[in-house]
Amino acid sequence: MSKICIVEDDQAIRGELEALLRNSGYETESLTDFEHSLQLLSESAADLFLMDINIPYLNGEELLRKLRSTRETPVIMLTSRTSETDEVLAMSYGADDYITKPYNPTILLLRISAILKRASNAPAALSYRGLQVNPAKGSLSRNGDEIVLTKNEMIIFQLMLDNQGRIVTRDDLMTALWDNDEFVNDNALTVNISRLRAKLADFGCEDAIETRKKQGYILK
Amino acid sequence: MKLSDFLRDRIVSISAAAVGLALLLLFMYTYRVPSELLGAAVILFLITLTVAELWEFFRRRSFYDKLTSQLEQLDQKYLITEMLDEPQFLDGRIFKSVMEEVNKSMCDNVAEFRRTDADFREFIEMWVHEVKLPVASLQLMAHNHRDEFGEKAQDQLRRIDSYTDQVLYYVRSENAEKDYLITEVSLKKIFSNTAMRNREDLLMRGAELSAHDLGYSVMTDGKWLEYMLGQLIANSIKYAHEDRTLTIEVWAEKNGSETMLHFRDNGIGIPASDIHDVFRKSFTGENGRSRSKSTGMGLYIVKSLCQRLGHKVEVSSVQGEWTEFIFTFADNELMNVV
Numbered sequence: 138m139s140k141i142c143i144v145e146d147d148q149a150i151r152g153e154l155e156a157l158l159r160n161s162g163y164e165t166e167s168l169t170d171f172e173h174s175l176q177l178l179s180e181s182a183a184d185l186f187l188m189d190i191n192i193p194y195l196n197g198e199e200l201l202r203k204l205r206s207t208r209e210t211p212v213i214m215l216t217s218r219t220s221e222t223d224e225v226l227a228m229s230y231g232a233d234d235y236i237t238k239p240y241n242p243t244i245l246l247l248r249i250s251a252i253l254k255r256a257s258n259a260p261a262a263l264s265y266r267g268l269q270v271n272p273a274k275g276s277l278s279r280n281g282d283e284i285v286l287t288k289n290e291m292i293i294f295q296l297m298l299d300n301q302g303r304i305v306t307r308d309d310l311m312t313a314l315w316d317n318d319e320f321v322n323d324n325a326l327t328v329n330i331s332r333l334r335a336k337l338a339d340f341g342c343e344d345a346i347e348t349r350k351k352q353g354y355i356l357k
Numbered sequence: 358m359k360l361s362d363f364l365r366d367r368i369v370s371i372s373a374a375a376v377g378l379a380l381l382l383l384f385m386y387t388y389r390v391p392s393e394l395l396g397a398a399v400i401l402f403l404i405t406l407t408v409a410e411l412w413e414f415f416r417r418r419s420f421y422d423k424l425t426s427q428l429e430q431l432d433q434k435y436l437i438t439e440m441l442d443e444p445q446f447l448d449g450r451i452f453k454s455v456m457e458e459v460n461k462s463m464c465d466n467v468a469e470f471r472r473t474d475a476d477f478r479e480f481i482e483m484w485v486h487e488v489k490l491p492v493a494s495l496q497l498m499a500h501n502h503r504d505e506f507g508e509k510a511q512d513q514l515r516r517i518d519s520y521t522d523q524v525l526y527y528v529r530s531e532n533a534e535k536d537y538l539i540t541e542v543s544l545k546k547i548f549s550n551t552a553m554r555n556r557e558d559l560l561m562r563g564a565e566l567s568a569h570d571l572g573y574s575v576m577t578d579g580k581w582l583e584y585m586l587g588q589l590i591a592n593s594i595k596y597a598h599e600d601r602t603l604t605i606e607v608w609a610e611k612n613g614s615e616t617m618l619h620f621r622d623n624g625i626g627i628p629a630s631d632i633h634d635v636f637r638k639s640f641t642g643e644n645g646r647s648r649s650k651s652t653g654m655g656l657y658i659v660k661s662l663c664q665r666l667g668h669k670v671e672v673s674s675v676q677g678e679w680t681e682f683i684f685t686f687a688d689n690e691l692m693n694v695v
């Protein structure tokens with residue numbers, strides 16, 4: 138389980154971020170003593186830092202720059218500023234990504250999972266009930282049998298697989314699709330899901346995707 | 358300054374001199390002064406009078422002609438007092454010192470307003486950034502408690518967010534300060550960010566988005582461009598045709614040294630009588646009146662932001678059929694050198 142360290146001085150946002158991340162299966166820790174931020178972060182065991190730009194004592198940019206001289210842990214900058222300058226600076230100091238407040242929580246989660254995957258280097262061999270998942274090829278295979286998924290189906294399947302056993306809402310799926318420039322509408326999403334179901338059923342996983350009324354879907 | 362105007366202005370003094378001369382002649386005549394002497398007196402009088410008036414005329418003309426020609430050339434008319442030579446006549450000197458005084462007081466007044474304006478703007482910027490914090494935490498709360506209430510709250514939060522953005526960009530579009538950052542940005546990235554921000558509203562309307570040929574980079578401020586595209590999307594949703602699915606098509610093309618971004622929807626269009634005014638401040642037009650929510654600010658802000666960034670924005674439309682906006686970005690030669 139990945140551990141995410143939240144560096145944010147607004148107490149309300151910090152609390153909600155913790156809840157959001159824990160609900161999505163991450164461990165969290167929060168920095169509260171900003172006076173010793175650099176030292177505490179250097180010693181932290183986190184796999185990823187979520188860092189606000191406007192924090193007391195050392196601001197986010199400086200903190201990031203100093204942190205980068207000692208460790209390479211991925212950092213996502215959270216910024217409330219609406220000017221491009223801070224983001225360009227943040228990136229030049231070595232942030233892996235940035236998100237502007239008020240942020241879309243689903244996008245934040247997508248970014249986190251993308252960056253953690255990239256950081257863990259060895260692409261964990263994805264599999265589901267004995268099926269080999271090849272995101273790059275966009276296919277599922279078992280014992281030489283292969284089924285090709287469309288780009289949309291792959292995006293949907295991957296998001297469900299990342300959240301296996303948890304409810305994934307239609308809104309989450311939409312966000313992931315739109316984030317990949319697939320501007321699908323409601324009907325198209327329904328069609329994509331039923332095609333994905335049919336393809337999984339071909340491999341004998343008939344009940345793989347369960348519909349939860351008014352909530353979303355669960356990959357079992 | 359024309360001689361005739363000058364003479365007309367001097368009519369009282371000249372008439373007085375003429376009356377004086379006539380009385381003098383009458384007086385001399387009754388005392389039987391020889392007519393040669395009379396003639397000489399008249400000529401001498403006329404010569405001195407003419408010389409005096411001409412001298413008066415020329416020194417005034419040299420001052421006022423210079424004044425008017427310099428005023429014409431000046432971009433900032435109020436700087437004229439700095440350019441004037443000291444006039445050689447009394448009323449000119451009084452006039453100049455009054456002008457200087459008036460000008461100084463006006464400059465102080467303008468400076469005062471500029472300061473208040475800058476303070477106010479700074480306050481608005483700060484306020485917008487502050488208010489984004491509670492909005493951000495409310496959005497997270499609504500997301501963490503997903504139910505019917507949470508979803509409704511998210512809709513309303515998006516509205517608050519877009520209204521606060523409008524304030525921010527309005528302040529920026531009105532201000533002369535350089536607070537944008539021109540970098541090379543990808544149109545594809547900009548459009549997908551914009552689409553994502555407006556996703557819920559587009560989906561609610563059942564809109565179809567088609568984006569193609571966006572593989573170009575342009576020199577602009579990415580945030581500002583995202584905001585402008587967001588305004589266009591909001592308008593497309595607001596002025597959608599009720600009888601058909603809203604379709605928005607976005608594409609780019611390269612035309613010599615320019616890149617053009619097209620944004621076209623199949624909404625109700627803009628009446629031909631209104632199309633030249635849509636970028637005007639507070640203009641609502643026929644569409645704005647029939648659909649109550651128009652403030653007339655959206656497109657005005659788009660146009661001002663474009664002007665500040667040096668882009669061109671044009672609109673064309675067929676009422677009842679479609680509306681198309683075209684942004685034109687000039688290539689930056691520096692970009693190719695680097």
